[in-house]
Amino acid sequence: MPKEIALNAFAMNCIGHQSSGLWAHPRDRSRDYRKLSYWVEFAQLLERGKFDGLFLADVLGVYDVFGDGPEAALRHGAQIPANDPLLIISAMAHATRHLGFGVTVNLSYEEPYIFARRMSTLDHLTEGRIGWNVVTGYLDSAAKAMGRARQTAHDERYDIAEEFMEVVYKLWEGSWDDSAVLCDRERRIFTDPAKVRRIQHHGGHFDVDAIHLCEPSPQRTPLIYQAGTSPKGREFAAKHAECVFLSGPSQKAIAPRVADLRRLAPTFGRRPEDIKIFALMTVVLGATDAEARAKYDDYRRYATGEGALTLVSGWTGVDFAKFDPDEEVRHVTNEAGRTAMENITRADPDRTWTVRQVAEHVAIGGIGPIVVGTPAHVADALEDWIEATGIDGFNLAFAVAPETYLDIVDLLVPELQRRGRYKRDYRPGALREKLFDGSARAPVRHPAAAYRFRPYASAAE
């Protein structure tokens, strides 16, 4: 039986997100990001299409690298204004039963004790459908908003992240036993104090001496997402991530990174298949090739290269406003920038990329590929990607929201189902159970398991 393809929708609590300028398309509704009805209808649409999850990006700070100021980001609405992603989830969760929510939170400015409560609360409210995309940020503008001259150096951010994970695992896994809450109305005992303990963490970056504020939630540790591409980021993902999100324009760009992750996982005691890998992609669908192409050409008219370069400048830390549009891209100096650029330019090692070509590529769907065509053509492409790269599924960005997802649900999903490549219904249980067909809790091979109050009967895992 062919491998089932997993699908996430990729969005952010702002206009446009990965498609620069397309907020101006007459059918785009992402301007309504401020309204709960927009998100509730969005979540219901995704659940109708049996999407595994809604992956919510988030960025703190402003993309002010391009042109050395925030003007371009503001003018193009390049992920600014951007509202908090956590606060839209409960409305969507109440209107759905199965859809997962993978939400991005930058840990660099969070108190682990308070953050751990937020995620436990969401895991309770969603009945186990919450995931956390662990990021450490990339914008100096965020650091300046927090009283620091610039952000912490990249590798040190990952050292802090490593300790942060240890603290939150202790809170989620080690503070309350599963049987701690008795709710014994006869004996008038709500919690058995013997089954709750303070975690005592004294590390280089965090000191936490506390009982977790929340009783155990369905998953305890939320499903861990990660998207880092640097060597440190890859190691972090191989150790902690249960879902990894990769961005690149081609199979050539993605396949070696998938292989690398699967190779690294066992060095942390995990199995290669303990990590579900999703690649960024944008699809434009039509009943015929001509119809899909016409739709794509129409979208294209709204794309803005400057908006795209504003994002690229923020991702890489390099001001692309300084370059001539026809200049070849070879000016990226810092490591994050080189990685980001390589993700684009090694798509086809035999060609060169100019600044203009990068801008054109990124303007719709970001760094990922765009596939345009009939449901059969797009389904072929998805299957081909799965076989060629070893990924498990896709993070599908939108060109025009919610139109892109309406097309996917109505046209692509039935085609994938006919091919036996896509679920006809959700599995029961928590997000982790749905995706991995195992327990709601992190498997014993996951680093969170080391911090458990007491070991669970290991046979089940």
Added chain:
Amino acid sequence: MPKEIALNAFAMNCIGHQSSGLWAHPRDRSRDYRKLSYWVEFAQLLERGKFDGLFLADVLGVYDVFGDGPEAALRHGAQIPANDPLLIISAMAHATRHLGFGVTVNLSYEEPYIFARRMSTLDHLTEGRIGWNVVTGYLDSAAKAMGRARQTAHDERYDIAEEFMEVVYKLWEGSWDDSAVLCDRERRIFTDPAKVRRIQHHGGHFDVDAIHLCEPSPQRTPLIYQAGTSPKGREFAAKHAECVFLSGPSQKAIAPRVADLRRLAPTFGRRPEDIKIFALMTVVLGATDAEARAKYDDYRRYATGEGALTLVSGWTGVDFAKFDPDEEVRHVTNEAGRTAMENITRADPDRTWTVRQVAEHVAIGGIGPIVVGTPAHVADALEDWIEATGIDGFNLAFAVAPETYLDIVDLLVPELQRRGRYKRDYRPGALREKLFDGSARAPVRHPAAAYRFRPYASAAE
């Protein structure tokens, strides 16, 4: 025409809240605090009863003063476990149209830049129905969870709070002009960069050099709630608060504090009526006095004095486990403790209070009074309180949830409406408009107004 009485429901994202042990009552449903359906039905019930708002308390840390450990708090479920209050709001907001949400957030452990975005996001999502209850915390256990030996001294907490308010006012009021977002699809300009500016705050506690992440929300600054009772707290309330929440068992305890606040407001350039004052109260209703009394007696059987003293010990910082139950209360040594105790004991200056009597009083509805009787009797009491103390309304705690509110909505509200003392429908607009019949934005007399991007036409205010 008699003054309309304003009503808030007083709850917390935990079991029981102000009524110790009543989670064990067979009809209490607060065990479902982890479920969205519980909160959505709760909000819909309150809106059916035309409640002005749901006031959500929150406490970081564990009540571990009583008996010098967390055991009693855990056993009695004394506000532990406690989930995050912000994350239940969007589901409730989507299921209601008018109900306001006053949510408690302790600013002592928050980054103002990130916190400001949370509140702006909620103000967008609720379409202007969000309020923030400003607190600085009172539990050392929270400080220990955040790597500090103990919490910052009381008065310094208020100095930090003062600067925190300045920062968030700058972000909410001063970063984006009302006309900044053009969303001009023709000219492809989302935001006019000339109408957005970085706030540059360099103070003793915070350094923030940033553009607010959110576009202007309906209220910009959320409606400001406060509940402080110390001299510093009262000054803070007189300056910043638009709603003040007072707790005391009697009119004698509340009236001087109301007078004090109304007297202080003009020293900060505000009018006495710029502050709506709510007093804590718990009501137990029945069709007849006998029925109400029987209900109260039934509730009483579930109340736990030890649970109540666990809360009192946390509020005052004094371990009440050390005292004999029949000892008179006169051992409170710190200022916060003295204030809290006076709030109880000056109810009737002619009597003395033993530890046992304090426990019995606090066990249902916390420090506030309990009024038991027919709708007419309870309505008489509410009217009498309004006249005698000068308050504007009540924060109604529950004995048994949601039963207490079902009784209020079905029995008390119609009685108050018949007397012309309660609205028959909500006013349109934002929470601030509904409560003050003015603008959605803070009035020019409020300190937030000093930080506006540019003055609004002042005639309207």
